[in-house]
Amino acid sequence: MAKNKKKDINDLKVKDKRKRTSGNIGGDICIFIFLCLLGIFMVFPLYYAIIQSFKPIEELFVFPPKLYVLRPTMRNYSDMFKVASSLWVPLSRYIFNSAFITVVISVANIFVCCCAAFPLAKCKFPGCVVINKIIVTALLFTSSAMWIVQFLVMAVLGMIDTYWALILPNVATSLGLFLMRQSMTTIHDSMIEAAKVDGAGLFRICWTIVIPNSKPALMTLLIFAFQGAWNIQGGALIYSEELKTLPTIMNQIAASGIARQGVTFATAVILMIPPLLVFLIAQNNVMETMANSGIKD
Amino acid sequence: MAEKSSAKTAEVGTKANTPGKEVPVNKQNKFKYTLHMMRLNIGCYGLLAPFMILFTVFTIIPVIISLPLGFTNFNMVQFPKFVGLSNFYTLFLNDDIFMIAVKNTLVFAIFTGPFSYVLSFFLAWLINEMHPKLKTFFTFVFYAPSMTPSVYIIWQLFLSGDSYGFINSILMDLGFINAPIQWLTDTNYILGVVIVVQLWISMGAGFLALRAGFQNIDRSMYEAGAIEGIRNRWQELFLITVPSMGPQLLFAAVMQISAAFTVGVVGQSLVGLPSTDYAAHTIMNHATDYGSIRYEMGYACAICFILFAAMLLCNKLVTWLLDKYLD
Numbered sequence: 001m002a003k004n005k006k007k008d009i010n011d012l013k014v015k016d017k018r019k020r021t022s023g024n025i026g027g028d029i030c031i032f033i034f035l036c037l038l039g040i041f042m043v044f045p046l047y048y049a050i051i052q053s054f055k056p057i058e059e060l061f062v063f064p065p066k067l068y069v070l071r072p073t074m075r076n077y078s079d080m081f082k083v084a085s086s087l088w089v090p091l092s093r094y095i096f097n098s099a100f101i102t103v104v105i106s107v108a109n110i111f112v113c114c115c116a117a118f119p120l121a122k123c124k125f126p127g128c129v130v131i132n133k134i135i136v137t138a139l140l141f142t143s144s145a146m147w148i149v150q151f152l153v154m155a156v157l158g159m160i161d162t163y164w165a166l167i168l169p170n171v172a173t174s175l176g177l178f179l180m181r182q183s184m185t186t187i188h189d190s191m192i193e194a195a196k197v198d199g200a201g202l203f204r205i206c207w208t209i210v211i212p213n214s215k216p217a218l219m220t221l222l223i224f225a226f227q228g229a230w231n232i233q234g235g236a237l238i239y240s241e242e243l244k245t246l247p248t249i250m251n252q253i254a255a256s257g258i259a260r261q262g263v264t265f266a267t268a269v270i271l272m273i274p275p276l277l278v279f280l281i282a283q284n285n286v287m288e289t290m291a292n293s294g295i296k297d
Numbered sequence: 298m299a300e301k302s303s304a305k306t307a308e309v310g311t312k313a314n315t316p317g318k319e320v321p322v323n324k325q326n327k328f329k330y331t332l333h334m335m336r337l338n339i340g341c342y343g344l345l346a347p348f349m350i351l352f353t354v355f356t357i358i359p360v361i362i363s364l365p366l367g368f369t370n371f372n373m374v375q376f377p378k379f380v381g382l383s384n385f386y387t388l389f390l391n392d393d394i395f396m397i398a399v400k401n402t403l404v405f406a407i408f409t410g411p412f413s414y415v416l417s418f419f420l421a422w423l424i425n426e427m428h429p430k431l432k433t434f435f436t437f438v439f440y441a442p443s444m445t446p447s448v449y450i451i452w453q454l455f456l457s458g459d460s461y462g463f464i465n466s467i468l469m470d471l472g473f474i475n476a477p478i479q480w481l482t483d484t485n486y487i488l489g490v491v492i493v494v495q496l497w498i499s500m501g502a503g504f505l506a507l508r509a510g511f512q513n514i515d516r517s518m519y520e521a522g523a524i525e526g527i528r529n530r531w532q533e534l535f536l537i538t539v540p541s542m543g544p545q546l547l548f549a550a551v552m553q554i555s556a557a558f559t560v561g562v563v564g565q566s567l568v569g570l571p572s573t574d575y576a577a578h579t580i581m582n583h584a585t586d587y588g589s590i591r592y593e594m595g596y597a598c599a600i601c602f603i604l605f606a607a608m609l610l611c612n613k614l615v616t617w618l619l620d621k622y623l624d
Contacts (some may be wrong), residue, residue: 116348125338172351
């Protein structure tokens with residue numbers, strides 16, 4: 001809480017732009033070049049996948065590979081749909097499965113985590129310290145670490161091979177709760193007290209004051225929830241063909257060698273687009289909220 | 298600690314909730330007092346309930362049952378049979394592949410743990426020094442790889458073992474090698490390849506949290522620092538930024554621990570399960586092998602339990618290291 005006190009003292013005027021102590025131009029340029037070099041390593045495989053997916057077949061197998069396309073074509077994408085439509089279950093069903101699971105998980109995850117984070121961050125009640133400790137410890141145990149033991153529990157509950165097996169384990173994530181709680185603890189108590197004096201109930205305070213004030217965390221949560229849900233592969237949890245998700249089937253198409261290289265790259269690009277899009281949208285929002293955030297006393 | 302601070306803040310809240318209804322605390326009516334407080338805060342429990350129910354079923358119970366099931370022989374069909382410590386004996390004394398897995402996991406853990414942690418911290422810091430528009434751009438660039446589900450498809454084609462694989466064809470064109478290298482099946486390269494891919498996707502949740510942390514630091518702190526004589530970026534970083542980023546630092550550390558110990562998923566999708574000569578076999582792969590292929594759930598639970606214990610231990614270590622920044 002020492003931080004908050006400092007804020008009170010220094011909050012006379014919060015400027016959007018940081019006042020540089022000695023940020024010299026030379027340093028900035030060095031940093032920029034360094035970031036660019038590393039950034040090229042990071043995006044190059046993605047760029048290569050996109051380029052390859054637009055190459056016509058005679059360019060795909062040119063040696064050595066070119067980093068640009070001479071005559072871009074959508075052929076690989078239309079071929080992908082041809083391959084996919086020859087599957088047992090129509091492609092639209094897989095798309096629906098993935099979209100459905102993604103939307104349900106994102107909404108449920110954000111709702112459940114926001115509700116739970118507020119009392120943990122701002123109220124004192126018997127058990128809150130214990131629960132906080134458990135949540136922090138549980139951050140370690142992601143689904144990928146314990147899916148085997150989760151599989152056992154779901155088998156007992158009879159959830160294997162239903163949508164529930166994909167949705168429920170991903171709703172109450174300790175990561176989401178922790179992020180919300182961390183951001184909510186930085187909200188000024190005075191705002192909550194003011195609401196209490198005005199007679200707002202706990203739920204109302206949560207939804208009208210605390211959550212709008214932790215929008216950056218909310219957006220981050222959305223990114224994580226969406227991205228996690230979109231990447232879900234049924235694995236051992238789903239064996240009915242009509243319940244499988246898009247990534248599962250795309251990986252099968254790519255791995256089984258039904259498709260040629262260009263088609264495989266096209267599937268990779270298709271899978272990659274939605275999470276990137278959501279991130280771009282949410283990220284802009286985060287920047288926007290950050291510029292307007294901060295209590296002006 | 299964060300708990301302490303939340304408790305402190307809430308004291309104010311509950312007092313506002315219960316004007317004049319303070320109940321004295323002593324040992325005799327402590328239970329009564331707790332009940333009373335629970336009744337007063339019933340709304341809090343209501344808000345917590347949906348989360349806690351799902352969380353208990355899918356996180357707490359699975360972690361807890363891994364220990365008792367580790368003492369049994371369980372094949373998912375018959376009722377678990379108690380076999381004492383024999384699973385753990387076998388694991389440590391007779392299972393050579395487990396030892397390979399432990400060794401590989403430690404190698405991965407060093408790269409995807411501390412190394413990538415420091416890397417993401419410095420990247421977040423450097424990005425934060427940039428112009429706001431560039432910040433958005435670079436954050437996107439570095440975060441993008443970790444959110445594509447098609448990572449494995451891309452890298453498989455990138456490192457494909459024939460001469461059409463990108464790396465192979467470039468190296469052959471430049472004359473470094475004569476014949477294509479089997480990146481994904483040659484035991485000399487598997488470990489390195491998996492580490493590179495793991496690093497490539499490691500700018501994930503921890504990195505974003507650090508970015509947000511830099512963003513959230515009160516700008517006036519820097520102004521105050523400038524007045525009090527801070528001279529350069531480095532001083533600013535270590536005297537102002539790091540101390541006020543304790544929670545984010547710990548969070549990123551926890552994310553890295555979790556990622557470092559479950560690194561098997563990457564290897565499994567990239568080089569197969571089991572990989573050639575178990576060259577990239579990790580503890581997690583070992584558990585998957587026994588759990589979902591051989592259906593020896595008792596043994597798999599024992600492996601999982603050891604994994605959980607190791608993660609907890611690392612967590613304690615990091616918490617202890619970062620303790621001074623947490624309040």
